[in-house]
Amino acid sequence: MISVIVVSFNYGRYVAAAVDSVLAQTYGNLEIIVVEGGSTDLESRKIVAAFERPRTRTLMQEEPNRAGANRNFGISRARGRYVCCLDADDTLAPTYLEKAVFLLERHGYDVVSSAMQMVGEETGMLPILERPDLAVLVEGNHVLTSAVFRRAYWLASGGFKDVDRAIWGHVHEDWAFWTRLAALGARFYNLHHDPMLRYKVHHGSLSRSVDVAPMWRQRQLVRQMNEDVLQPLDESVAYSRKRANLRRGTPPFPPTALELAPASSEPHRPTVLLALPYMVMGGAERLLAIVVGHLVQTGWRVVIVTSLTTAAHQGDTSHWFEAHTAETFHLANGMPNAVWEEFLHHLVRSRRVDLLWIVGSALAYDSLRSLRAAHPALRVVDLLFNTVGHTANNRRRRFLIDLNLVENAEVGDWLLDQGETAERVCMVKSGVDTERFAPLPRCQTLSDRIGAGPDELIIGFSGRWSAEKNPLAFVEIARLVDHGLPLRFVMTGTGPMREALQAAIVKAGLPAQRFHLLGEVEEIVPVLASFDLLVLPSTFDGRPMVVLEALALGVPVLASRVGALPELIVEGQTGWLCAAGDDVAFARRIEAAARDRAGLQAMRRRAREFAQTQLEVKAMLDAYENGLRSVLPREQCDPRATA
Structure with missing residues (x-):
């Protein structure tokens, strides 16, 4: 069992989100202990005192306490073999505890942490060192507060220790705790690119406090607080490194299952x-x-x-x-x-x-x-x-x-x-879902962005910028098309060929007002619906979704004669097919379409009718x-x- 200790000090308004993120874990063999740390905000105390959730207990501190003392208070009442401390204004990603317990139980680690995703007033992912040991922990904190650790190490270490904030300023008490555990031989592992902690940044965040001690001072205090287990330092570091590099024996095969949750009477679902x-x-x-x-x-x-x-x-x-x-x-x-x-x-x-x-x-x-x-x-x-x-x-x-x-x-x-x-x-x-993908008027936001007038046609490419989709051919086709025709070329998508595409566009000498590399777009439907013709010059392909979506939107398709594309495009009725790699044929077909606006409009109607009769999503889902x-x-x- 994991005991998750949620500490709230003036953060009552955040507690529900934190606890709910724990209850949403894929690992359910847990208990939650909410510690109200003696908040000075009475409304916050009221919120926590009245808070109820399954598998959750609330402990109330009568006097204000520091973070370490509040965590110790909760852990002292915990029943789990493992402990996870979560600040009330943070949340956990759903798979975190399961991954942590797997590594703790199956591979003998003692502390498992993760990368961090900042949310709120700042955003971004912060990776973390994969296997910290004492040598790095005495220099800096490389373990998150939300790490899952063995309760036995908490007992052996004496728990978290706070410092007098009025004298020293704010010092990360968890840094001192992890350093002590490393000195005692704990093995650490971080899910180093997996942001399992959602760290909320706001004006009240402790890390933003004006009295946070400088790093050199914190480093000095962390060493002083653990002097009894760090001396002599060289020997302590060597012991920690030896423990960190320890390889446990091969687990029993096939592995025994971890107990994800208490036994349930619910029937098994396929x-x-x-x-x-x-x-x-x-x-x-x-x-x-x-x-x-x-x-x-x-x-x-x-x-x-x-x-x-x-x-x-x-x-x-x-x-x-x-x-x-x-x-x-x-x-x-x-x-x-x-x-x-x-x-x-x-x-x-x-x-x-x-x-x-x-x-x-x-x-x-x-x-x-x-x-x-x-x-x-x-x-x-x-x-x-x-x-x-x-x-x-x-x-x-x-x-x-x-x-x-x-x-x-x-x-x-x-x-x-x-x-x-x-x-x-x-x-x-x-x-394709023909109700969601239904014809729309041209998107004015797109027209304004690319400067397309009502009489100009939009020729589009939408998909992965990767070799099989051949996006470079779209650039070459745009270069070959008669520049006197009123056309705008647009590319949406993303992929590994981004830099090659940018270089090809420059080399082709295409005017900026004629060719537009939009990249990823937040909502593809209005953009795709604004195309007058979708071009897909793939070298090989299957049954690409973008073609189905375009047809449902009433957008004709010009594509390579590869894969299942001949099954989707009725020549001259819903679009056209060209030999893969024949850029000149693609260009000539675009020119012909641009000169036959009435024919292109009729093709739009037939594309929509084909999608409604041949491509309905329900048949696919049932199949x-x-x-x-x-x-x-x-x-x-x-x-x-x-x-």
């Missing part, structure tokens, strides 16, 4: 573990987020894991998925690489996962043998969008996969040519759910029966 490489800005992520939302609504439990880091310019779509499930784990943000496969076992075992759904995750492919061996009832479904990339892993692990989902005939035929049986290939054609259900035992086929 549970799917969705394994993704990352969550970047792209059509696949948009599609999968929609499917996840549907599964959750129809009674499924969805757990998601990613395993690759991404650069900021690739975008982050985690919030699309987290809107539907809090059980989203980004392993590459700080979890030690050596434990990733074991953590997959933990997720499967602790949640009784019925189905592993792989969408491009190399980690999941590599872990399939051990997962199937340890969990014989686990079913595996793989989703392939095209015939490159992850197909090698799919074929390498084909005997461990129960069903292959594909979204176009090209991939299905390729699998059959590779020896796959027809019974293990399921076609699911992606669809995905039916495909996933088809591999489950019969008694688990309908999750709504237990929802």
